[in-house]
Amino acid sequence: PANITAGTVSITQDTTLITGDATAAAAWPDDIPIDEGWFIRLGTPWYRVVSRGALTLTLATPYTESTISSGTYILKHREFALPRAVKRLGIFSHQRYSATMYPKPLHAIILADPARTIVDGGPQTVVDLGSGIDGRKLIEVYPGSSTPETLDYVYWSTAEHLQAHDPLPQTLDASQLEEGVKINAYEWLGNRAASAGQWDGAQIYFNLRDRQRTIWEAYKRDLIRQDGAIDDLTFVTQHARRAESRDIRTAEDYVWAKPLS
Structure with a gap:
């Protein structure tokens, strides 16, 4: 889903309750489960949102920046729980950009951009976050986008429990x-x-x-x-590059696109 920025919000330092105006509340999703990975940014840090009320959002940790009254914000769906059958991730593809992405470990994105400073531009990196609280595999898609985006991906599924009448897999002796x-x-x-x-x-x-x-x-x-x-x-052979794209969008893309001489 696209980033949400409509309306304004207010919050007091060292509290966990954000109050939005009617415009903001109307733009927020109806339900924000704790395992769905919604985050909000009012300054530099991102804060995990664990629930919403009629005109409020509740943070997982206290807000440590200066008190804000009627300020701007970015609400982003950053983490996604995949179907329970997903056991191991393969390649991701973003057809609109004609780009491919291989999942990275969490420490890689923390080292590259710990504050997640880019908030728009569409998916460039997929982060494998392991399993969520309900056992499903979690991913983070970074950065966000001002419009909804669609990603396709390859995965290896978890084998179902065999019953007495089920045929054995060919690879099983x-x-x-x-x-x-x-x-x-x-x-x-x-x-x-x-x-x-x-x-x-x-x-x-x-x-x-x-x-x-x-x-x-x-x-x-x-x-x-x-x-x-x-x-x-x-399994799909892992590739060292972050993404394959026809467009030169970053300094890294420029280096990779430049012919060797």
Whole structure:
């Protein structure tokens, strides 16, 4: 969504309640959940907004700058929660700019622009923020825009839980899974032998169960490594540049666009 700047707001230093005029309140979204990543700026720092009232916004932390009366502001939707199926992010594309972006870690944007000073111009950087409070993957899109923007992205989805009747994925070795099933089989045989008073036989089965647990743990580690290797082989190759664009918009773009001599 586009940045919101309509109307004026007032706030007292060391408080968390922002009061807006009727014009500002009419432009604010109806609901601002804490996990949706809305931020407001009245000077230099950005403050996270955790809720809204009829004419008010509540900040997550006290406002530390000078008291403001009927001042201007920028309200920005900065963080976005992606669908629950998203496990790993690939490339992002902004078709209007014909640009591509690869997710960066949070420390990269903090080092580059800790105050998020650019507030317009459209998406140039996507930041992977990890998981939110509800477990969904969070991203930050920077900078903002005065108009709504659309980003497409590639992602690897979280595998669904397999049911008894579901076919196994082609990359999963059934013989390895059988090693895990043997644990339950030895457990069942040992309990049956113990119930029949066959204590020596029961002890043999329980020893086999314990041995099988060790074998199964080793197989699980192999399966995890195998799954990670497949991801690495099929995942989009990471690129060192921030974005690919046909336009020269920054000094970095100029350097990359200049032919080597």
